[in-house]
Amino acid sequence: MEIERLADACGGLVWISERLFQIEGRLASDSAEGEPLDARTRTLLARSSRRHGQHAQWWRTALPDSPALAGAKRVECPTEAWEHLLGYIEDAAPADAVAALYEVAVPQLALVIEHLGHELSPVSDGVVIRTARMVAADLAEEQDDAKDVWNPPNFPSDGGIEELIIGFADDYREKRWPPLVTHPR
Structure with a gap:
């Protein structure tokens, strides 16, 4: 994988992991409005939040430190689908947010990590390969x-989950792997 695409992928993964860390932490603390989540779900979210925080640090470490590549500036929302999904989760009622996390966000992130691994070279991308393996195991x-x-399927009644899943179809149709690699705007 070209170093620029790798930097974009790592930057996108930092952004996703940081947002999941924040969102899951908020849901776990039971400070979200709406019907409270049960203790087992909050415990799962708290543990997952901490892991996503660690993943964000790992991905940030994998960013190139070359001034020419400006790794820190590559930490941004990778695609509209991710922005829409995480915005939905942030604004949703706790039960709907958890459903979107475990029906869409975590499976999509696992898919991205899997496909990222297919494009990496053991010669030049060792740090990213190790990070991807550890993150994949955690996911x-x-x-x-x-x-x-969280006993699936717990779909929100408004059909929001299906719409979120369809939002990722464009990423796959464009054959961008990993689908979170940003394109110049």
């Missing part, structure tokens, strides 16, 4: 834990 564990705590 798989989070998905397994969510099945025990």
